[in-house]
Amino acid sequence: MELTKRTAVAVHETWNLTDLFSSIMEWENALQEVEQEAKKLHLFNEKVAERPEHLLNVLQARENLLEKVVPVMTYASLSLSSDGTNSDSQANASRVHALQAIVQAELAKIEAELMALPISLIEQFQQDLPELDQFNAYLDQLLRDKPYALSAETEEVLASLTPVLNAPSLTYAASKSADMTFPSFKGADGEDHSLSFARFEDQYELSPNKEERKNAFSTFDNTLKQYENTYAKLYATEVTKQVTLAKLRGYDSVEGMLLHPQKVTKTMYHNQLDTIYSELAPHMQRFAKLKKEVLGLDTFNFFDLKAPLDPEFEPETTYDQAFDTIIQALAPLGNDYAQMLHHAKDDRWVDRADNIGKATGAFCASPYGYHPYILLTWKDTMRGAFILAHELGHAGHFYLANANQPLNATRPSTYFIEAPSTMNELFLGNYLLKTTEDPRMKRWVILQFIGTYYHNFVTHLLEGEFQRRVYTMAEEGRPLTATLLRKTKQEVLSGFWGDAVEIDERAGRTWMRQPHYYMGLYPYTYSAGLTAATKAYTLYEEKGQPVLDSWLEMLKSGGTKEPLELFKLAGVDMEQKKTIQDAVAYVGSLISDLETSYR
Structure with missing residues (x-):
């Protein structure tokens, strides 16, 4: 079965991006308008400390700009997500990342001015002008961030470097969607089957046929392996960036910095990981052993974890x-x-x-x-x-x-x-x-x-445990090599599954599948x-x-x-x-x- 090109997809199976912009020309005009307005944003900074009305004007200008930025960036992002091979979508995504850098730099100027205001003055302005209440969420977050803010000049430079700082994530996403291709593999019917990231995760990983699961996983992993050192370098760069920023901003740890915007304490974070990792493991090991028994498998491998327990019963629906x-x-x-x-x-x-x-x-x-x-x-x-x-x-x-x-x-x-x-x-x-x-x-x-809990309490929880160990190693100064990342993932998996699941180096490479690692402690x-x-x-x-x-x-x-x-x-x-x-x-x-x- 050949993979379908985007141009051949039925319209009713796609989202309607004309609800954002009726044409690419309208999007182009909106992008240019946002860029022009962003460059004028600093004009609202004047005399912000003199009157509450001036503060209100700054916050309204900021909000109005962001309301225009959102659809421009969303349109480009969704276009790229629907077809990462489309060169126009790739170019437009690059353009909005450049726009984002401009906007972030201008917003950084405003935030620097606001952070320079005494807390008592902001609180007094809030009391004097009720219209400021609509910005309470933003002002509260601003005051929470104030102890970790750098100088205005430094914040502006960092904001202007947004595309560079986001490069590991963007490169990873582009590689997965546009560059990584998989050879075909032998399916359950003995025929060659096309493979992609989506088809592996949504179809073949869930196949009722062990040989098909095994062949698909082997072919999938062989391709991942070709990118292992590159992806390790990308992720190591992302982690190093976070560790460095945490030190620069004066956080006690990278965990502290990444949990700060979540408004989550370290105790809450570690409780979530520790409790589920240790207390759910015995239950999930029972589940794995039940699967092995019911499916009549001699060995139970990592690629068997999503095999259907009742393979002949898969309710179909349109x-x-x-x-x-x-x-x-x-x-x-x-x-x-x-x-x-x-x-x-x-x-x-x-x-x-x-x-x-x-x-x-x-x-x-x-x-x-x-x-x-x-x-x-x-x-x-x-x-x-x-x-x-x-x-x-x-x-x-x-x-x-x-x-x-x-x-x-x-x-x-x-x-x-x-x-x-x-x-x-x-x-x-x-x-x-x-x-x-x-x-x-x-x-x-x-x-x-069980699949829902597996996804959230196992797949993503074990990713969280992997992250916790990686950040600890990074702060200890250990180089995050491809081998270290693979072995760490294997250790996380083995510690959870015990002797119920065979964990090999192919399982260890599955850390490469997840874009969430570029999204902080998500x-x-x-x-x-x-x-x-x-x-x-x-x-x-x-x-x-x-x-x-x-x-x-x-x-x-x-x-x-x-x-x-x-x-x-x-x-x-x-x-x-x-x-x-x-x-x-x-x-x-x-x-x-x-x-x-x-x-």
Whole structure:
């Protein structure tokens, strides 16, 4: 089966970028307008300390500029994500990165002026002029950052170097989407099959045929291996950048710097990693051993972890059918939420095509002032419904936050981000359990739940543990070579899976698959979000609709509160270690139910 070119994809399978700009010419004009306005931004800095109205003018100018920047950057980013091989999209992405550097440099000038103001003066201005309340989220963050700010000149230089500082991430993304190609491999039918990042992760890694999984993984790894030293150098550069910036800014550690914008303490961070890594491991080892037994495998390898337990039972569904099921499952969230879902389905908010150059995995972009955009690769299986529900959780979150908060107050901590998405998965799974009497289907749903926890509590949690070890080694001055990174990943995997899974150097190279490593301490937050969602859904089952009313108000709050306070709006206390332990115990109960179904 040949991979499809983007130009051959049916329009209804793609997202509608004309909702951002009707033409490339309109986008060009908007880009030039943003650049011109950015260069005028410093004019608002004059006499900012003299009157609260002057401060208001500066903040309004900043907000207005960012509102124009968002669609320009989103359009270029989404175009590149849909086809990374398109030279025009590559060029436009480079242009917006250059624009970003200009904007960041101008914003740095403003922030330097604002950080120079005495805290008492800002607080007095806030009391004197109520209109400043709309910028409280930004001003609060500014004051939190003040102790770690460098001189105005240095901040401006760093901002102007944004494209350079982002080079490791951008190079990694370009390499994956545009340069990395895979040879074909022998499928279960003995025929040659085309391979890509998306097809490996969305299809062949989940194949019911061991030989097909093995051949696909071997071919996939052989290609990764060719890039191992290059990717190690890119990641080492990214880590070195973060360690250096942490020292320059006066943080006690790189962890301290990366957790600072999340408004998360080191205790919260380490509790999340330590509790799940140690307490979930025995449950997941039981799961691996059950798979080995049920599938009749002599050895259980890393590439067997996502093999379907009931390979002959894979509920098929069309995209439209899956979307309708999701809408029904999420009905408890109310009419406004349902209306948003209908718009997402009918108005092409989702790009579901499978084409050459398309970004791997799934994500949701939510540009302020516009509707969200979702990327995934659809395969006509019910598993895809869980992925779609997850991304619609992100869409619903920012659809509500963007509608109820100013731009500067829409984004909560990344510690919070994965709660709305995983909550939707819990709704979908429980809806399916309640609407079927088929024992096999019920078992399949339990497996999907386990898949959700596997993704967030295993895949991303182990990435978080890998990151923690890498940053520690970097701060100790150890060179981050390809060999060290591979062995560290192997050690993380072996420590979690024990003797239940064969972990070899090919498994160790899987660190190369994840772009999240270029996003700070992001991977561990998946487990935090699902921990909170698990607790919230449990509360909903106990107390009913009032919990969901609070949940929706929490989503509308955007970034107006710190993550712990946001979760408390929905009755979830993430400071308690027991909240994490209860979620881990729930996963254990799912695996026990699965074991019972096979005995």
